[in-house]
Amino acid sequence: MQHNESRNGGWSMPAEWVTHAATWMVWPHNQxxxxxxxxxxxxxxxxxxxxxxNAIARFEPVKMVVDPSAVASAKALCGPNIELIEIAVNDSWCRDSGPTFxxxxxxxxxxxxxxxxAWGGKSVHDLDEGLGRRVLNHLGLECFGTPLSNEGGAIHVDGEGTLITTESVLLNPNRNPGMNKAEMEEIFARLLGVKKTIWLPxxxxxxxxxxTDGHVDGVCAFARPGVLLVDATHDKSSVYAEVARxxxxxxxxxxxxxxRRFELIExxxxxxxxxxxxxxxxxxxxxxYIANGAIIMPAYGISADKAAAEVLAKAFPEREVVPVRINHLAHGGGGVHCITQQQPAWPVKG
Known part of the structure; x- marks a missing residue:
């Protein structure tokens, strides 16, 4: 954990809770x-x-990247207020392959x-490796490139200079061999306006x-600066329990x-x-996922859904908690945050 005061020209990554212009997603098509x-x-x-x-579209615009081969299925299931944008892709994890705004x-x-x-070469990614740039080109926005192998799910920010990430992802030789923490922190400072990077195991x-090798968005999430929701397990003897501890x-x-020390909410x-x-x-x-006026919560049709919704409602009293069943998505190793990417509104508000 080190401070990095490098000047970056004034660019910064806003927190997820600021007002969004849109949410970006990628439609699954690769059978x-x-x-x-x-x-x-x-x-x-x-x-x-x-x-x-469709849950997010109740609260803000949704822009869905769709491979040309899958337009029919996207039109059949996505509501009419979801914009479909044809771009050739390999996979469907927009948090990771899409741009960080x-x-x-x-x-x-x-x-x-x-x-x-693709998380250290675990999957085909010849099209997805350029998705961030192509989305930015579509929007007519400047694109900042970097040699850092990273995914959006590997970082959380509070919008006030703090970034949280994990060593098991960014220091993994399958991502950034030969690159050290200080070099990564300089990149976060220059591109995202980060002043302090916190490294979790x-x-x-x-x-x-x-x-993903341990993305931070499965470990914790900011409710607001200084307050974190932290993944926990009731099974204290499991192998995952030690990871969580x-x-x-x-x-x-x-x-x-x-x-500030963090307030931790289990x-x-x-x-x-x-x-x-x-x-x-x-x-x-x-x-x-934090949407405009809402929390889009992963749900599984079990009693724990209600307990989780209550915790989130207390953490975000000004937002509507919307549980969405994702049992099949969860079998693919992902959740709601993994498939969404926020585009902040500018000027930044909230």
């Missing part, structure tokens, strides 16, 4: 990728994506296109089998860019929903 081991069918996954998109007080909006390599032994310990020891995972035969299952309620 081979989804049905090769996730115990789901592509139509089931498309229904989950559509539920998330940044804002400037005078120069407006731009975006960062990370070097996306993540999932260093890869006990979860998570394709170590990440919580790192947060307890940390201070943010303004020297958000217990949906352990009852986990399919024991699944290769991987995203049961983290911290993988929610």
């Amino acid at each position: 081979a990728l989804w049905e090769s081991g996730w115990r789901v069918t592509l139509p089931q996954v498309q229904e989950d994506f559509a539920r998330v998109a 940044v804002c400037h007080p005078q120069r407006g909006q731009a975006g960062v296109s990370w070097r996306f390599n 993540g999932d260093p032994k890869y006990v979860t089998g998570d394709m 170590e990440n919580r310990r790192a947060l307890e020891l940390a201070t943010d860019a303004h020297g 958000l217990f995972e949906a352990s009852e929903a986990v399919d024991p035969e699944a290769e991987v299952f995203c049961a983290s309620y911290t993988n929610f």
